[in-house]
Amino acid sequence: MMKTKLSLLATSLLLATLNANAGSVDGLKVRPTKGSPLGVVINNPYENAPLTALVTLRGHKISDVKVTIQPKDDGVKISYPVEDMRLLDEGGVPIFGLYPDYLNTVTVNFTEDGKRKSYDYKILTPDIDMGFGQDMWAKAPITDVHHVDADFKDRIYFLSWTGKDGKQAKMAHNNLHAPGAMAWEGTPGFFMIDTAGEIRWYLNPYTTHNSDDYYGTGYAMGMNVTKDGNMAWVQGQTWKHMTVMGRMISEHHLPGEFIDATHEALEGANGNFFIRVASKDYKAPNGKLVNTIRDQIIEVDPNGKLVDHWDLADILDPNREAALLSLDAGAVCLNIDVEQSGHQVTAEDLKTAPYGDIPGTGVGRNWAHVNSVDYDPKDDSIIISSRHQSAVVKIGRDKQVKWILAAREGWNDALAKKLLQPVDSKGKAISCTDAGQCEGDFDFTWTQHTAYMVPEKGTLTVFDNGDGRHLEQPAMPSMKYSRSVEYKVDPQKMTVEQVWEYGKELGSEGYAPVTSIVKYQADKDSLMSYFASPGMFGKGGGMGNMKWDEDTGVTKSILVEHRYGEKEPAVRIDIDGNQMFKTGYRAQVIRIDDMMK
Template sequence: MFKKTVLATVVAGLAMASINAHSAGLYGMKPKVGPNAPLGYIVHDPYGNAPLTALVTLNNHKISDVTVTVHADDKDGVPITYDVGDMRLYSEGGVPIFGLYPDFNNTFTVSYSEGGEKKSAEYRFYAPDVDVGINQNQWAKAPTAEVHHVDPEFKDRLYFVNFTTATTKEAKLTHNNVTAQGAFNWDGTPAFLIYDTAGDIRWFMNPHTTHDPSHFEKAGYAMGMNVTAEGNMAWVQGQGWKEMTLMGRMISEHSLPGDFIDASHEGMPIENGNYLLRVAKKDYKRRDGKIVNTIRDHIIEVDARGELVDFWDLNEILDPMRDAALLSLDAGAVCLNIDVDKAGHQATAEDIHEAPYGDIHGVETGRNWVHVNSVDYDPEDDSIILSSRHQSAVFKITRDKKVKWILGAPRGWKGELADKVLTPVDKRGKKLNCDDARCYDTDFDYSWTSHTAYKVDEKGTLTVFDNGDGRYLEQPTFPTDKYSRAVEYKIDEDKMTVQQVWEYGKDELGYEGYSPVTSIVKYQADKDSVMTHFASAGLFGVGGGYGNLKMDETTGKVKSIITEHRYGETKPAVRIDIDSHRLFATGYRAQVIRPSEMMQ
């Protein structure tokens, strides 16, 4: 009996050893959980779109109340700490790790609850270096940040920034279709990055997976990123728009509705769950019978499935023949059209009336007469708010396609539109001394070639980035007299008046902050603050005027200036300068990123 039992045990042991050996063979190269790791294995950049992310898989663990801390790289670095929603764990398939340092062996801690017990685990993980493409006129791998000042309570800030340039390798549309109409020939490798307040890059989007220059639907500049109510990143890109998680998981990719083309500048998620996109219209029949592709003059509303809900044709709503602002522009910097040879020159009336049709600033449908560069939505009266660079004005337009008000200089508006121009007043409501282009003996000024206009629900105001080109509908004697500013207005829609309540940049930065194109100013409710991005400062060489432009560390380097102010103050709580990495690589926009809100 004893011998049988021993024999049975030996046979069973041999069988188990055989099974284990066979299982090891089946396991092959599948990832294994590392030593001293209580959860699962780690996946680098799980979706291929965000190289400074990772995923700690769960290996069948059921955890909750997760907090992640990516530790600082040194004593001057900034740790990133955020909470992860329980459902987000299942959506991502593990614990999402955001904010790894590039080309560095990172340390991060995952704290969580399991089985009623609080647990914590520390991990080490190397992340690759930054790669946002290479250009022939490039001196650094990515834009570099210089931190001037950060108040302690703003140290946890993360700033998203994107840049707009084309690369010689990938911008096939630009190179092969140089005379193409509209924005179709505008294509470039996306440069989406997130910086911390130590000036370190903590996230970037893989431009080689999110952009395809050989595909009509996937080419184009990536612009107008906004954060959705669900905490995802949404932006427009050429002939469509995308939505992606901070971890790089592509939620959706949509083509534009069939009658529309050339999305750029703004992809705004709004309160009803839909999106407002700034686009153009193809094969547009004008009143004179000519067929053209329009330029940056249509707003469409689409739902989350990509279906068209409504559209605004600004050729019918506004006046495409108004030339007051167009005649005052610096011809060297017309947003995407940066032409150094024309810097400091103005277009003539003949230029803007007789220019070829296409993406050229000029009057009449089929030219870049309005150049809308931001869109906002006001649910209180179901209206949209538009910033127009080439009309140097901000508009509010109702659902029934009527102009409610115009914030801008009165010159050149006719008929019913002239009656919609707001009257500037002081804080007591007294009318200011103004002519058709400027106001006197006051700090009030209109916004000129503005680049964003967003309502501030908490304050009942409107913030606008005043780029400042064509100020007072003229060019100054000296280019160095130009300046840009962040400005806040209070509008009384019943009295049709506007009051200026705050500004920054005119006296504080002057020509150093002058940004002829792009930029943004936006209120931040979480810290009761205002974030401003002077995105193209130094485009023509700060302090040097025009003329001697070349690729070097001074005149060729565009500087983005990010500031954040406590509400109502003019001394910045944050100032970070970001120097471009390529010749004339202009910053486009910045946003404050809050990972705890985006990981729920």
């Protein structure tokens, strides 16, 4: 009897002890910071975006959340609401816009049990690591803020740069005679800056790129913000869809007959994605099997299924050489060869060039170099920018050309009928030579990038890089310039009017031989332009107060934003490269409120 009582007493004491120490079964599990009203802080929750964090809910039911990243000194405050459903989707409060290598103060305001609460979280972040390679002098491109009007101070700009890090692709296509564009490869260079020039987000190159993997290699390019507020881009043999927090929504292989996606992954108004690719094992007119170069457009649904395909070798003329003959052989956008700067190729060179990623005529060479695609839902058509034809072309679903914005020289009879006639503001025809030299206030675009519609204005914006202007190289390299330009196209009258331009004022300082973008921004009724590659051949650029000689190839991008119709920019930020011959690619305006819905 005594043993039974003692046994019951011991059992009771053991249970009491276990209940008192119930929390110890968590072991080393992370617990919230003392005083935190919510859960734990998880840095870089998805491993892809190092300057993000997540505050878990830990059983709390909260609503009406607002997040504020407190600025450094007099820097830019990032503040945004978080919708209730987003909290459940993330499993916590998403934190975006942290400073690198800094103990950030993040204020989270929320409502719980009918009471409004606030808490300041301290979040330490790592230093920037966007990949390292030879000939670098800084860990990231360096910003220099010239001017920002007060009503543009809240801007966040996404930037992409292209550079080499030595870990280039070990993979190659099997077609040894026409290897395609696979060799164009490097570390992803995506980052975002505020208007104080501070980096507030960047993509982890080590988790989103793998040079040993056929589907992990390739440059990350053509990032566009999707209607759901997320990010889509192309990278070699894949296209990706990711949240700004770094959660990879989907990664799709290209449809089986296509390879080498670069430049563009744009979500159309119909919900499908339009991607610039190439075709593998394509039978050329001479019977040879080739991999084509940047001359195919595909439309895929959000699940990656092929919906439609535009074969530009059938639709346009891959043997047109007029624009190719005028190119600076050193600046072929992807294959940049500084030693060839200022040289021009001959017609014989174009016809006999090796198959592969090299300027030339005929399928299997870089005859088209399409660098942007836009979709027009009004007539179910696409608009492409073909750099190596110095042409913007609209093509219907029936694969028929609707119009061409380009100089007359070199088009075959069928396509020449589709050329737009330049007119002035009163609709009067402007006289132009076959090489595109026009009277009055009009010019075509030359080796241009990004041809995008502005539905709100009924216009079209194009970034005119300016190489081969009027189908020739100027007497002096310093005579070159680039510009953002806006046109109004009348498809019934087959006319085009130039309504705005910017860039001549910059002269050779703003000459961007490759890459770049101009895009309308509806929220501020403005035009954002990114002169991405000035100084690529050592003409301009520099790092802070350090001056580099003309052989170093320091690129200085120029980002400007104009109120619609104005000539003086409301924003100008220069971005100096951090690696020899490294170039900017594109920029976008980021609206955090949309990305946190």
